[in-house]
Amino acid sequence: MKMNELTEQEKIRYEALQELRKLGVDPYPADLYPVSHHTAEILVGFEKSPDEFKSVCLAGRIMTRRIMGNASFAEIQDDSGRIQVYIRRDDICPEEDKTMYNTVFKRLVDIGDIIGVKGYVFKTQTGETSIHVSEFKILSKSLRPLPIVKEKDGTIYDAFKDPELRYRQRYVDLIVNPEVKATFRKRSELVNSMRSFLSAKGYMEVETPVLQPLYGGAAARPFKTHHNTLDMTLYLRIANELYLKRLIVGGFEGVYEFAKDFRNEGMSRFHNPEFTQMELYVAYKDYEWMMDLVEEMVEKIAIDLHGKTVVKYGEHEIDFKRPWKRFSMYGAIEHFTGVDVSSMDEANMKDQAIKFGIKVDDSMGRAKLIDEIFGEMCEHKLIQPTFITDYPVEMSPLAKSHRSKPGLVERFEAVVNGKEICNAFSELNDPIDQRKRFEEQVELGKRGDEEAMTLDEDFLRAIEHGMPPTAGLGIGIDRLTMIMTNSQSIQDVLFFPQMRPEKHAAAQGNAPQSLSMVPHPWNELLAKMGIDSVEKLRESNPNKLFNDLGGMRKKNKIQEPIPTVDEIRAWISE
Secondary structure, three states: OOHHHOOHHHHHHHHHHHHHHHOOOOOOOOOOOOOOOOHHHHHHHHHHOHHHHOOEEEEEEEEEEEEEOOEEEEEEEEOOEEEEEEEEHHHHOOOOOOHHHHHHHHHHOOOOOEEEEEEEEEEOOOOOEEEEEEEEEEEEOOOOOOOOOEEEOOEEEOOOOOHHHHHHOHHHHHHHOHHHHHHHHHHHHHHHHHHHHHHHOOOEEOOOOOEEOOOOOOOOOOEEEEEOOOOEEEEEOOOOHHHHHHHHHOOOOEEEEEEEEEOOOOOEOOEOOEEEEEEEEEEOOOHHHHHHHHHHHHHHHHHHHHOOOEEEEOOEEEEOOOOOEEEEHHHHHHHHHOOOOOOOOHHHHHHHHHHOOOOOOOOOOHHHHHHHHHHHHOHHHOOOOEEEEEEEHHHOOOEOEOOOOOOEEEEEEEEEOOEEEEEEEEEOOOHHHHHHHHHHHHHHHHOOOOOOOOOOHHHHHHHHOOOOOEEEEEEEHHHHHHHHOOOOOHHHHOOOOOOOOOHHHHHOOOOOOOOOOOOOOHHHHHHHOOOOOHHHHHOOOHHHHHHHHHHHHHHOOOOOOOOOHHHHHHHHHO
16 A cells, blocks of 8 residues: 555554664564463363463464563454453563563554563452463564444444454454354364365265356356367356266265355345355155255254354244255145145246236246245245245246156255255166257247356266266255355355445446436346436336336346335435
8 A cells, every 4th residue: 555545553553663673673583482281271271270371472463462661461353252461561561671562562662563572470459360471572564544333332333244344354343343253163063064064974075177168057147258279168056956866877876065166146145246155966766755854954053053043033943953844836835825826837927926916037947936925925934944845846047857747847945044055866867858848948048038047968977877866955065054154145254245346446447337216226227228328228118127126036037125215316316
């Protein structure tokens, strides 16, 4: 950063940096610092075994300071928590030269600096476990001030809560909001619980390509890139399903992968373009068996994380104890709407969707219409863990036809708190049927369905060699983590969620300009509709925009309520 762009506090810190160097103090030393203890083990262990803490070496970030003449208190924070340190001038400067205390600690050290301390643990007169410091060392000088979060009588002041800043500057969020670290530790525990569960059953963890010549395994729009050496278009994977099934063809009987997948779709509290899912494929099993496994696995995760099957999420208490409720797809629609859509053709289905108040367009086939009806009329009402089973064949190009119910496939989704957390099939292993389903998807793509699947000849060739009967599962790690940590937004369980460019970057011409009077995500939808300037916006009809945005909202799976016509008029008039 240029000096003329610094705040006053930042200028003071840069000056302190220079003074430290003049004094011969390296503000960024390269040598190892011999940490022997962490905060948590001191706070827990000192009460039981004080003799074990007569010599400790700790490193952490200064979070508070109280300078009191020849002695000072500070609070330092490491990976496990905070602890008070007591620094006395004559202890750290036993010789005549008192520079390390009078100048370095009192004047040139700031909140946010990372220091190392050596000393012994003791109790203050107020009973607080603290470290009496005999030596300290600067390990990293902080050049930007932290937001100062204050607490008094149990009330937090000046909290760092702005989501824009928290998600963009996650490093600061992790420093000043301890509960954020706890969320991500729970996420790690969740993944470890799932991994240990699957490995204990003998399934092998594998890796498959992220860059793929064809995208497949899900209904979604891909991100596209170009490989210079091969001079070919590649896609970031939207799913790893087709590669894992190739491994089943190759003779592995149980494989799973924790995969980063990428879908070029809308963003909301429940959707991020980059997300994590675990996919599992087990030979000689079916979707009924997989339902039992999902119940067993998620129940175990809840117990591992919380010691019980009941998890608090918002205003609800969600119980993952087996068995879970089950509805067929058609049964759920009839249960919540009173309408049996099972025998309707595409035209009748479209008419019924319109009666339900659902926005439809010509690109929607029967499968899309059923999905919209279920999503709008049923899904949000399913709070406790529920399996939705036996989907129409049009909705599931990769699932096996139902063994006893014509027109359906052996598929289920688990829905919790109104959101899907997993999707599973008895996998389609008939290569002739699979080709036919792919060809139907290609036709939907020609009609304008941007989420239709492509035809993958190599995958067809693989299963033509014979794929055993297989059960497959994809479970969303991000959404499951949201529920298990009582997080209301997917951004809260992703270290670094996607963000629009910072405003100063856009001003420098490094990012596309947006309609500043239109809030996110509606400005992005307007741009997709070709309204990418103030002039085009002012030429628009507010009533038509309202209707068009409603359709785009559903197509891009935006969760925020649609703006009113009056709000849209206000955009146009600004």
